[in-house]
Amino acid sequence: MVYNMETEKERELIIMVDDDPVVLRAGKNSLSGSYRVATLTSAEKLFSFLENNIPVLILLDVVMPGMDGYEAIRILKANSKTQGIPVIFLTGRADAANEYEGLSLGAIDYIIKPFVPALLRKRVEIHLLVEAQKKILETQRQALQNFNSDLQRMVEEKTHTVINLQNAIIKTLADMVEYRDNVTGSHVDRTRRGVSILINALKEQDRYRDQVANWNIEILLESSLLHDVGKIAIDDYILKKPGPLNIDEFELMKKHTDFGVQVIEKIKSAAEENEFLYYAKIFAETHHERWDGTGYPFGLEHGEIPILGRIMAIADVYDALVSERPYKEAYSHEKAVEIIREGRGTQFDPELTDIFVSVADMFREP
Numbered sequence: 001m002v003y004n005m006e007t008e009k010e011r012e013l014i015i016m017v018d019d020d021p022v023v024l025r026a027g028k029n030s031l032s033g034s035y036r037v038a039t040l041t042s043a044e045k046l047f048s049f050l051e052n053n054i055p056v057l058i059l060l061d062v063v064m065p066g067m068d069g070y071e072a073i074r075i076l077k078a079n080s081k082t083q084g085i086p087v088i089f090l091t092g093r094a095d096a097a098n099e100y101e102g103l104s105l106g107a108i109d110y111i112i113k114p115f116v117p118a119l120l121r122k123r124v125e126i127h128l129l130v131e132a133q134k135k136i137l138e139t140q141r142q143a144l145q146n147f148n149s150d151l152q153r154m155v156e157e158k159t160h161t162v163i164n165l166q167n168a169i170i171k172t173l174a175d176m177v178e179y180r181d182n183v184t185g186s187h188v189d190r191t192r193r194g195v196s197i198l199i200n201a202l203k204e205q206d207r208y209r210d211q212v213a214n215w216n217i218e219i220l221l222e223s224s225l226l227h228d229v230g231k232i233a234i235d236d237y238i239l240k241k242p243g244p245l246n247i248d249e250f251e252l253m254k255k256h257t258d259f260g261v262q263v264i265e266k267i268k269s270a271a272e273e274n275e276f277l278y279y280a281k282i283f284a285e286t287h288h289e290r291w292d293g294t295g296y297p298f299g300l301e302h303g304e305i306p307i308l309g310r311i312m313a314i315a316d317v318y319d320a321l322v323s324e325r326p327y328k329e330a331y332s333h334e335k336a337v338e339i340i341r342e343g344r345g346t347q348f349d350p351e352l353t354d355i356f357v358s359v360a361d362m363f364r365e366p
Contacts, residue, residue, distance in 0.1 A: 011036045013053060014124070017046045017072075018061040018090060023113060027059060027090075030117035031124060043072035050082055056128060059111075062091035062102065070105060077106045086131050088124070090115070187319055188225045194315030194363060195224050198352065201359045207351065211307055216275050220308070223279035227287050227312055230260025243327045257297045260284030279308065287312035292346045310349040314340060314356050317347075318363055333364050 013036045016027045024039040031037050038053070040046050042064060058076070062069040069089055076082045088109040089102045099110045108127055111120065199220075202212050231239060234256050238249050245253055264281045286300065286309025293301030321336035331339070337360045344353040356363075 012057075012128070013038065013055040014057045014059065015040060015046065015049065015053075015055045016059040016090075017041075017043060017064075017069075018059075019064045020061075023061070023090065026115075026117065027120065030120050034121070034125070043067035043069070046072065047075070054082070055085060056131070057124060058085055058087045059090050059124075060087050060107075062089055062093060062098070070101065073102075073105045073107060086127060088127065187323065188228070190319045191227065191312065191315045192221050192224045194318060195311055196221055197359055197362045198311050198315065198356060201355050205355060205358075207355060208307055219275050220279045223276050224283050224312065226260070226264065226280045227283035227316065228256065228260070229263050229280075229284060230256035230258065232263070233259035241327075254288070254296045257285055257288055282306045282308045283312050285309070287316055289313070290347045291349055295347075305349075307349075307352075310352055314348055314352060317343075318356075333360075337363075 011034070014031060015038045016024055016031075017040045018024050018027070019041050021041070024041070028037045028039055035056075038049065038055070040049060043060075044066060046058070046060075060069045060072060069091070073087050073089075076085065076087065086108045087106065088111055089107045090111050090113055091098065091102075092113045093099075094112050102110050109123060111123065196217075199212065199215070199217060202208050234253060238245065238253055241249065261281055261284055264277055264284060268277050285297070286306050289295035289298065289300045289305045289309055290313075291302060291305070291310070293299050295305075318336050318340060321331045321339060322333060324330040337357065340348060340353060341357055344350050348356075
């Protein structure tokens, strides 16, 4: 059965299902002034009709021959095509238990027969208005959700762009320092890799758990690139000297930790405090401190030295040992490991030294 939709196309379709012709006629007379009303005498005919027509509302009798209204609404709500159609039960059963069951199955209202035509019209009108508002709210919710998703995507893309730019600037600055220092082969990249290896070993061996848990590892590793940034303020004659530094020259070289902090503080003055600058300052300021207190710039000892400074000290010294310099040949990996092991408890944190030795093979050039 196909309902004739060629007339009154602008009117919304309501389906009324009841096995009593008197009820169907009364309902149609009541509603046809505002809606197109299709009247059907059984639930089976309803499902046949729904194959080609989707109404805005179904008025459904409960007690009918064959399939009753409760079974019909179960089928309606289980079908994705019809589950959104609001259903109002029409019934002669006036007890609360039946009304509760109908509402529990998904009906939006329960109208007792015989109904007053004016009240039927008003209740249908109110329910359709509510349904229309629900659709508007759902459309607005979906639009807001799409807007938020688009906004989040735009923020992520912008953040990614800013981070990439930041990292490119940092890497360029670190490379400039290396170029002035006559250091080749990406010292900062190798020290970052060494720091990463040691931090992963800390996590795997469950050491310094409280400290590691609070670190943003990705940002921390990027900030390690600036550990020698203060060398940008050291004179070329010291940085490029082809032999060992004398005492006075070494004292000037030691100033690169102070200069590094000054560079980072200068950046902080023009930007908000953040994790990156926090980590960068620790690396720049404390990677030449020694466990026994004879390092610089502050002569810190033992636990006074931030653990990140102690980690960088090992990664930095290892790379310096295995790298060729104008004043020295490159040591073998084995020799470098032995020198660091000998510095256990004097130059280096004993526990971190043991951890380094346990993963030393990972420091070899990949």
